[in-house]
Structures are given as C-alpha cells and as structure tokens.
Amino acid sequence: MTRFLARLLGRLPIGWLQLVHQRGRFAAALSGVAFANVLVFVQLGLMSSMGVSTLRPYQFFQGDILISAADANTLVDGGNVARQWMLQALADPDVVDGMGLFVAMVPWDRGETDISLTTFGIDPFRADFLAPEIAADIDVLQVRDAAILDRLARGLTQEEAAAIRLQTPLSFESQGRTLTAYDTFAGGGGFGGDGYLLVSDQTFLSLFPARSSGAPDHILLRLRPGAQPDAVAARLKELIADPTLRIRSYADAMDEEVRFQQTQRPTGVIFGFGVLIGVLVGIVIVFQVLSADVADHLREYATFKAMGYAQGFFLGVVVEEAVILGVLGFIPGVIAGWGILTLMAKVTTLPLFISFGMALTVFIGTVVFSALSGMIATRRLAAADPADLF
Structure with a gap:
C-alpha cells in the first residue's frame, strides 16, 4: 500500500x-x-x-390522464370524483375512453396476523386500462366476488400463492363477504398496506355498500395516439365545471405522489x-x-x-x-x-x-x-x- x-x-x-x-x-x-x-x-x-x-400501484394501470379530488395526494386517500366529470372529459376530441377507479383498504384476518390489502375496484370489461399481466386474467373478475390477489403480499406464503389457480382458487372472508381469488399478480407490500387486491367495481361496491357507483375515487382517461397529455389536461381544466379537481397527466400524478410521500409524510x-x-x-x-x-x-x-x-x-x-x-x-x-x-x-x-x-x-x-x-x-x-x- x-x-x-x-x-x-x-x-x-x-x-x-x-x-x-x-x-x-x-x-x-x-x-x-x-x-x-x-x-x-x-x-x-x-x-x-x-x-x-x-409507484408500484400506478404500474397496474395504463392511462394518460388522472382526475382526482382536490385532497387526493395519493391513490389511496382523498375524496371521490363524480362520474359525470368523465362524461364531460369525453367531449374533448383527444379523449377516447375513461374508467372509474375505486380504492379502499380491505382487511384479511389470517388467524395469527391480520393483513390489510389495498383494493382496487375496476371495470372488468376495460382490459385496455390495465397492465398486460393483469389484463390477461381480467375475465375472472366478471364473476361475483371474484378477485385477483397479490402473490407477494405479506402474510401469504409462496406455497399458498403458487396454488391459486382457476381449478384451485383461494377463498377468504372480508367485510362480511366471501371473496375468491382465482389468479395472482406481482405487487408486494408497501408502507401503506401489506399487498394489493383487484376486484370488479360491482364486487367493490358490495364490499362497501355506502359507496356509490357514480362516485369513484379517481378517473382514468386514455387519449388518442399522438395527443399531448399536458395540453389535454390544461384544456380539461377549462372544460370541466368543477375547478377544484386535480387534473394532471398520469406521469405527473406519479411524480407528485412520490414527492409528497418523501417530503410531506x-x-x-x-x-x-x-x-x-x-x-x-x-x-x-x-x-x-x-x-x-x-x-x-x-x-x-x-x-x-x-x-x-x-x-x-x-x-x-x-x-x-x-x-x-x-x-x-x-x-x-x-x-x-x-x-x-x-x-x-x-x-x-x-x-x-x-x-x-x-x-x-x-x-x-x-x-x-x-x-x-x-x-x-x-x-x-x-x-x-x-x-x-x-
């Protein structure tokens, strides 16, 4: 040396x-x-x-613009958004489709430990709003009380996750109902929950009867190819009658939540x-x-x-x-x-x-x-x- x-x-x-x-x-x-x-x-x-x-839950979906309530700093908090604003947004020539996104925490009593799953209620007929891995299995959600479970969720063993198939589903009780997981996807525990769960919007509303189908937590919009999300978002702020809504590109929503989690939480x-x-x-x-x-x-x-x-x-x-x-x-x-x-x-x-x-x-x-x-x-x-x- x-x-x-x-x-x-x-x-x-x-x-x-x-x-x-x-x-x-x-x-x-x-x-x-x-x-x-x-x-x-x-x-x-x-x-x-x-x-x-x-950013992980954002990767489950595909969209260009996200409409949220004024107090929605993350995907899992904030108020609801009236579905009528999605109909107004569809009046823009660059907006080709929209989907309401419901979000809530669902408890799962695992016996020795209780886990909490961040649950998304989605339209099972809108596969184009989902990541390819999830879109390939979305048909199972057309069945009442069906679910797609996060195989990386805390408290779920690898053996249990590997055994979940259409022929060998996994059923469990939550919110007074019996949910049945017919397939899995890769998510993983985070700081706010132990994993993720995907159900249809109708199953979601049966889990939370106080919620209304006309008031999802967020609205996802898809644009025509070549459209600029920032420019369309600026137009939608003028078009939609509620000035309190947070209308931003999907990429901006991701960046804003990361910044919020790291600097304000x-x-x-x-x-x-x-x-x-x-x-x-x-x-x-x-x-x-x-x-x-x-x-x-x-x-x-x-x-x-x-x-x-x-x-x-x-x-x-x-x-x-x-x-x-x-x-x-x-x-x-x-x-x-x-x-x-x-x-x-x-x-x-x-x-x-x-x-x-x-x-x-x-x-x-x-x-x-x-x-x-x-x-x-x-x-x-x-x-x-x-x-x-x-």
Missing part, C-alpha cells in the same frame, strides 16, 4: 504512514466511517424503497433526516480523528513550517488521510449496508436494495465530506506559530 501511494502521489505517503502508525486509532476511525456509511445506505435504501413502492421526512444524521456522524468522526492527529504531530508540522513548507503541503497531507479514511471506510460500509437491506427486504417484502447509482453517490459523498473534514482540521495548523511551539 505504501509503495502504491508513493507512486500515486509522487512523494512519501506521509498521511498513510501517520494513520497506520497508531493501528488502534486507525481501526476505530475506519469503523466510525463505515458506521456512518451504513446509516446513509439504510436511510437511502428506505427512501428509494418508498419511491418504488409508491412523516416517514419520508424521517428517512431524509436519517441521511443527514449519517453524513454529520461521518464528518464529526473524521474531523475528530484528523484533529487529534494534527495535535499529536503539531511540533513536527511546525518544524516543516519553519523550514519553509507552505500551508498547501500540510493541507495535502491531512486531506490524504481524510481520503484514505473515506475510501477504506466505504468498503465495509457498503458491504454491511447491503447485508442489512437484504435482510430487511426479506422480512418486510419491501424493495430494499443498493443500486449502482446509490453506491456511487455515497462513495463520492464520503470522499468529499472526508476531505472537507480534513480541510477544517488543518485550520489549527495554519494559525500555529513555530516560535510558540519550541
């Missing part, structure tokens, strides 16, 4: 030699940097998972603060280690200073130490972070992982903030007078 750094730097790697001179302090410093990296990776993984799980804010805390922990640890090292070698540095070495030389040595700490501390940090996220993903079924972009961002951030800590640590040396130290 010493020879490699000597060739890389073109001089004796003083920073490296000072770090390894006290191996106990060096190991403690690496552990601290690795711990900070683990904190950042776990929090970033959770934030990324929140974004992925937020308490969970997202907590994850963001977790990343900040991890960064601050890393800066403090590296700063403390380098400050102690500068203090221990202050007389040696002062000697070099008296010999005419400029401040840039000392800055280079300390930054060298900081970068080494950042790089070597990153390696165990990313390994431990990957292991923790993998274990959490297995337990929670959340999409927790470390992407290449995430790892690269954390690596660059670790090196940059370590170097920043090193620069701060050299301020004491810049103010030191060699004459006062001897």
Whole structure:
C-alpha cells in the first residue's frame, strides 16, 4: 500500500504512514466511517424503497390522464370524483375512453396476523386500462366476488400463492363477504398496506355498500395516439365545471405522489433526516480523528513550517488521510449496508436494495465530506506559530 501511494502521489505517503502508525486509532476511525456509511445506505435504501413502492400501484394501470379530488395526494386517500366529470372529459376530441377507479383498504384476518390489502375496484370489461399481466386474467373478475390477489403480499406464503389457480382458487372472508381469488399478480407490500387486491367495481361496491357507483375515487382517461397529455389536461381544466379537481397527466400524478410521500409524510421526512444524521456522524468522526492527529504531530508540522513548507503541503497531507479514511471506510460500509437491506427486504417484502447509482453517490459523498473534514482540521495548523511551539 505504501509503495502504491508513493507512486500515486509522487512523494512519501506521509498521511498513510501517520494513520497506520497508531493501528488502534486507525481501526476505530475506519469503523466510525463505515458506521456512518451504513446509516446513509439504510436511510437511502428506505427512501428509494418508498419511491418504488409508491409507484408500484400506478404500474397496474395504463392511462394518460388522472382526475382526482382536490385532497387526493395519493391513490389511496382523498375524496371521490363524480362520474359525470368523465362524461364531460369525453367531449374533448383527444379523449377516447375513461374508467372509474375505486380504492379502499380491505382487511384479511389470517388467524395469527391480520393483513390489510389495498383494493382496487375496476371495470372488468376495460382490459385496455390495465397492465398486460393483469389484463390477461381480467375475465375472472366478471364473476361475483371474484378477485385477483397479490402473490407477494405479506402474510401469504409462496406455497399458498403458487396454488391459486382457476381449478384451485383461494377463498377468504372480508367485510362480511366471501371473496375468491382465482389468479395472482406481482405487487408486494408497501408502507401503506401489506399487498394489493383487484376486484370488479360491482364486487367493490358490495364490499362497501355506502359507496356509490357514480362516485369513484379517481378517473382514468386514455387519449388518442399522438395527443399531448399536458395540453389535454390544461384544456380539461377549462372544460370541466368543477375547478377544484386535480387534473394532471398520469406521469405527473406519479411524480407528485412520490414527492409528497418523501417530503410531506412523516416517514419520508424521517428517512431524509436519517441521511443527514449519517453524513454529520461521518464528518464529526473524521474531523475528530484528523484533529487529534494534527495535535499529536503539531511540533513536527511546525518544524516543516519553519523550514519553509507552505500551508498547501500540510493541507495535502491531512486531506490524504481524510481520503484514505473515506475510501477504506466505504468498503465495509457498503458491504454491511447491503447485508442489512437484504435482510430487511426479506422480512418486510419491501424493495430494499443498493443500486449502482446509490453506491456511487455515497462513495463520492464520503470522499468529499472526508476531505472537507480534513480541510477544517488543518485550520489549527495554519494559525500555529513555530516560535510558540519550541
């Protein structure tokens, strides 16, 4: 390592030699940097998972424009939308079709544990509004109380999910009715529910008799090929009589919900603060280690200073130490972070992982903030007078 750094730097790697001179302090410093990296990776993984799980239900459907109530910040909250507005929207020449979308949480008593399924009520004759995987099996929803179940839902074993077929359906009680799952699709648990369930709009209304067929939670619109969703949405805001409705492109609705979940929901804010805390922990640890090292070698540095070495030389040595700490501390940090996220993903079924972009961002951030800590640590040396130290 010493020879490699000597060739890389073109001089004796003083920073490296000072770090390894006290191996106990060096190991403690690496552990601290690795711990900070683990904190950042776990929090970033959770934030990324929140974004992925937020967008997952949008991937079940195909639409160009989404009409929602004014207070509907997500797919599962907010008021209802009158179906008459869909009829008004169809008056626009670029709008070719529309479908009401019903959403509610349905409990499922699994005996030892109760799970909650985000349930969508859809028109079983509108396969063109659904993702291909779901559209291929939508015919089963024409049967009363039939359902398509999320095979990745929490509390559902792989054996149970694999056994669900037309010949061997799975029946369960919910909301005072017996639902029968004839097929499955890939969803997965999220932060708001344990999985997903698809039923027909009529089955949905039988589960929730207080709801009205004329007031779905959202309205999905499909446009003619080549139409611009943003332009059509702007026209619909002028055409539809209710100015309080949220009329936006499907892509904008997805972006807005991710932003809402990560910046306004308490969970997202907590994850963001977790990343900040991890960064601050890393800066403090590296700063403390380098400050102690500068203090221990202050007389040696002062000697070099008296010999005419400029401040840039000392800055280079300390930054060298900081970068080494950042790089070597990153390696165990990313390994431990990957292991923790993998274990959490297995337990929670959340999409927790470390992407290449995430790892690269954390690596660059670790090196940059370590170097920043090193620069701060050299301020004491810049103010030191060699004459006062001897």
